[in-house]
Amino acid sequence: MAEEQINGVIITFFSTASAVGKTLISINMASELAREGYSVCLADFDLQFGDIRNYLRLNPEYTITDLCDRIKADSGSSLMPMLTTYAYEGVAFQVIPNPNKLEEAYNLSPEAIIDVLKNLRMQYDYIIVDTTSMFSVLNLALLDISTIVTFLGIVDFIPTIKNMKIGNETLRTLNYDSNKIRLVLNRSDSKTHIQLKDVVSILGEDFYHILHNDFISASESIASGIPLVLNGQDSELTQELRALVARYTNKGYQTTGTQKKNSWLSKIFS
Amino acid sequence: MINNNVMLVEGNRLYLEQLSNIIRETETVTLVARFRDAKDALGQGMVFTPNIILLDADNPNIMSLLEEFHRVYPHADIICTGEKWSAESSSLYVNAGAKCFLVKPFSSEELLDAIFAFSKPAAGGKEAKVMTFFSPKGKSGKTTLIANLAMAISRKTNASVGIIDADLQFGDMAFFFNLKPQSTIVEAARDTDFLSPVSLNSYFVPVAKNVSILCGTKEPSLIDKVSIHSLETIINMARTMFQYVLIDVPAGFNPTSIAAAEMSDTTYIVTMLNGSGFEVQHIQRSMDIFTTWPDYKKRVKIILTRVEPCTITAKQQMEELIGYPVVGIIPNAYLDVATAADDGRMALDLKPNSPLSQRINYLAGRITKEKQDNDDDF
Numbered sequence: 296m297a298e299e300q301i302n303g304v305i306i307t308f309f310s311t312a313s314a315v316g317k318t319l320i321s322i323n324m325a326s327e328l329a330r331e332g333y334s335v336c337l338a339d340f341d342l343q344f345g346d347i348r349n350y351l352r353l354n355p356e357y358t359i360t361d362l363c364d365r366i367k368a369d370s371g372s373s374l375m376p377m378l379t380t381y382a383y384e385g386v387a388f389q390v391i392p393n394p395n396k397l398e399e400a401y402n403l404s405p406e407a408i409i410d411v412l413k414n415l416r417m418q419y420d421y422i423i424v425d426t427t428s429m430f431s432v433l434n435l436a437l438l439d440i441s442t443i444v445t446f447l448g449i450v451d452f453i454p455t456i457k458n459m460k461i462g463n464e465t466l467r468t469l470n471y472d473s474n475k476i477r478l479v480l481n482r483s484d485s486k487t488h489i490q491l492k493d494v495v496s497i498l499g500e501d502f503y504h505i506l507h508n509d510f511i512s513a514s515e516s517i518a519s520g521i522p523l524v525l526n527g528q529d530s531e532l533t534q535e536l537r538a539l540v541a542r543y544t545n546k547g548y549q550t551t552g553t554q555k556k557n558s559w560l561s562k563i564f565s
Numbered sequence: 566m567i568n569n570n571v572m573l574v575e576g577n578r579l580y581l582e583q584l585s586n587i588i589r590e591t592e593t594v595t596l597v598a599r600f601r602d603a604k605d606a607l608g609q610g611m612v613f614t615p616n617i618i619l620l621d622a623d624n625p626n627i628m629s630l631l632e633e634f635h636r637v638y639p640h641a642d643i644i645c646t647g648e649k650w651s652a653e654s655s656s657l658y659v660n661a662g663a664k665c666f667l668v669k670p671f672s673s674e675e676l677l678d679a680i681f682a683f684s685k686p687a688a689g690g691k692e693a694k695v696m697t698f699f700s701p702k703g704k705s706g707k708t709t710l711i712a713n714l715a716m717a718i719s720r721k722t723n724a725s726v727g728i729i730d731a732d733l734q735f736g737d738m739a740f741f742f743n744l745k746p747q748s749t750i751v752e753a754a755r756d757t758d759f760l761s762p763v764s765l766n767s768y769f770v771p772v773a774k775n776v777s778i779l780c781g782t783k784e785p786s787l788i789d790k791v792s793i794h795s796l797e798t799i800i801n802m803a804r805t806m807f808q809y810v811l812i813d814v815p816a817g818f819n820p821t822s823i824a825a826a827e828m829s830d831t832t833y834i835v836t837m838l839n840g841s842g843f844e845v846q847h848i849q850r851s852m853d854i855f856t857t858w859p860d861y862k863k864r865v866k867i868i869l870t871r872v873e874p875c876t877i878t879a880k881q882q883m884e885e886l887i888g889y890p891v892v893g894i895i896p897n898a899y900l901d902v903a904t905a906a907d908d909g910r911m912a913l914d915l916k917p918n919s920p921l922s923q924r925i926n927y928l929a930g931r932i933t934k935e936k937q938d939n940d941d942d943f
């Protein structure tokens with residue numbers, strides 16, 4: 296009997312408000328999984344204005360455009376040699392960069408992109424996908440194929456929360472298993488007039504995980520091009536990111552930091 | 566009190582009866598005469614001293630008729646009626662002296678709108694200046710910008726300003742003005758085949774003396790209900806209804822944002838500086854597309870939001886980085902804007918002398934004066 300094919304886990308980061316941190320968190324999730332020894336592919340499917348290549352200072356030889364061309368020519372070909380490697384101090388993962396030219400982005404077919412993912416998920420433990428903030432044909436297909444969808448939100452002002460609510464309700468109409476969609480709150484204590492508990496009651500749902508606002512660490516990481524979980528500075532945000540990854544991998548990563556976080560959480564939701 | 570004495574000229578026998586009944590049922594107007602033959606109306610109608618003439622535009626000689634009616638009834642308002650509105654024919658009628666165009670059969674409300682509310686078409690039949698606000702990525706500050714800019718333009722010039730929220734999945738304009746609209750762009754798009762500028766007017770929600778909004782979709786799935794063709798028709802009608810039309814579109818290049826930009830006199834690329842420095846790349850990538858327009862230098866302009874410090878030096882630095890002129894910079898007023906938006910007000914009304922309001926007023930001044938040069942002042 297032929298060898299059983301194992302499909303890796305696809306984790307998609309989605310939101311209905313922009314600038315909520317999808318790129319930063321997906322990069323850190325890929326980095327942390329790679330640091331723990333998993334084989335990881337990070338896909339930038341914000342095709343028009345993706346920032347993963349900017350953030351990680353990549354100079355890719357091939358992009359998703361080339362991968363789509365290849366898969367259309369031969370659905371069985373190995374795509375791994377066409378990915379771009381990011382490596383920092385012994386930790387490495389592969390990246391599918393967004394197209395070099397914007398007009399390429401506009402003309403890519405969602406079917407081909409999904410075929411690329413179907414091909415690559417047989418090669419990787421984890422594929423992390425960064426998206427745009429809308430219900431496009433591509434994003435709906437990505438939500439379908441994903442193992443886990445991280446629906447990322449922030450609490451800043453009411454229009455954002457309105458869009459989060461509408462987005463969450465729309466996601467529910469798609470009838471995914473409830474544990475497939477995970478509501479994660481980013482920058483939880485940024486300057487705002489709005490209370491977290493009000494947001495929870497508007498959404499009618501608790502957050503699966505909460506990440507704190509750490510503007511300084513985040514902007515330093517962007518400025519240096521080094522993911523937070525790899526830069527050796529053990530900030531609170533880094534620990535929360537690791538805790539999120541641990542929950543996704545069922546490893547129960549525990550540090551004093553996360554324990555402290557749990558008690559903070561229970562206080563919030565008591 | 567002014568009498569609204571209506572003379573109906575309608576070639577179709579069935580419409581003649583139907584429209585007569587509607588006019589008779591409409592309060593404050595009187596049907597003083599009705600004719601099937603336009604020549605009769607021209608020769609006999611003046612004994613009834615009409616001051617409003619409803620003229621059948623489905624008559625093949627409509628253009629010469631308009632001229633004659635205008636000569637015979639120099640003081641009457643002529644409203645053309647027809648089975649379907651089209652941008653081309655409608656502007657021909659208006660240029661030939663008609664006041665506006667009404668799709669038949671019309672309702673009493675639409676007739677009254679045509680007579681009263683629609684009494685101030687864009688000055689001298691001139692079409693509106695249409696502006697699309699494009700942003701590469703979301704969270705650009707453009708909804709705040711559009712809302713405040715519209716108010717500033719109308720305050721400065723007394724001009725009529727229309728906002729179209731075509732950010733079809735997550736438009737926030739209604740929220741910024743604290744509106745719970747009965748009709749939105751979805752209903753307007755559904756009805757475009759039966760609408761004229763006069764009747765489309767009722768889909769816009771007034772928010773200030775001369776500012777009204779066609780609100781966006783209420784949920785993301787409704788995006789499919791607004792076809793590009795109907796959006797284009799709405800923009801074409803809006804062009805004849807207002808002096809300035811400001812269009813909010815979804816982030817990035819998509820059929821909606823491209824259609825709106827192509828129909829606009831000016832497209833503003835609006836980007837928020839969030840500190841990553843990647844915005845410059847996003848603007849440059851966008852410019853790669855816009856520079857395929859032969860007249861892009863005239864039609865494409867850049868506005869940066871959340872610029873701190875908001876100084877002429879900052880503006881010049883950004884121009885150098887981007888390699889293209891920046892027409893406006895807007896300071897960071899996050900808390901003001903958030904507070905205003907949370908309350909359904911706009912920042913401009915909150916603090917009229919704040920740096921934010923000042924920069925927006927300055928931009929409004931540039932738009933209304935239509936200055937051509939880009940770097941004469943700050």
